[in-house]
Amino acid sequence: MKGWVKDIFWYAPRNFFQKVFSTYHLSGPEVWNLDHTLALQIVRHLKAFKNGPFSGHPVAFMSWEEVEKNWGSAVKEEDKSKYLGGGVEGWKATVDEMIFGFEFHIYGEEIPEYVKDPKAKEFLKKYGTVWTETGYDKEKLKAMNDRAIKGRELFTQHFGSLWD
Numbered sequence: 001m002k003g004w005v006k007d008i009f010w011y012a013p014r015n016f017f018q019k020v021f022s023t024y025h026l027s028g029p030e031v032w033n034l035d036h037t038l039a040l041q042i043v044r045h046l047k048a049f050k051n052g053p054f055s056g057h058p059v060a061f062m063s064w065e066e067v068e069k070n071w072g073s074a075v076k077e078e079d080k081s082k083y084l085g086g087g088v089e090g091w092k093a094t095v096d097e098m099i100f101g102f103e104f105h106i107y108g109e110e111i112p113e114y115v116k117d118p119k120a121k122e123f124l125k126k127y128g129t130v131w132t133e134t135g136y137d138k139e140k141l142k143a144m145n146d147r148a149i150k151g152r153e154l155f156t157q158h159f160g161s162l163w164d
Helices: 003-021 028-032 034-051 064-074 077-082 087-107 118-127 138-157
Strands: none
Touching: 034 087, 087 118, 087 138
């Protein structure tokens, strides 16, 4: 059977019935590639969050001067490093880094010539590819991977602040 025929007449119905009748309403590929499935959901929600109306930002994005003004003697000088500053713009930049971390996990090692997904094409256009004519660029891959890891660490660090 050709690939697309098998996709339409075998995998699609099978995945549909797995979603309908399984205990957790998930298909096999959604469970087998859980990291990918979650990354897709997280990216979608982070983008919606970032583009939504912001009525504020986490306390960590207040400047030290704002913290001292609002809380005065209740804060200690040794806590100064906990406050990053930047306000709403700093918070949006942090959310952008979170988005990059998960998008790189999904699309980061795609080979441009074979990409069909418009979101993958958009990612590669915005950030470039790690592939060259002779293979992949190890330095660029390491730099982008380090940035992606930092983005996912920011997600973990600020998970409780993802509300408005």
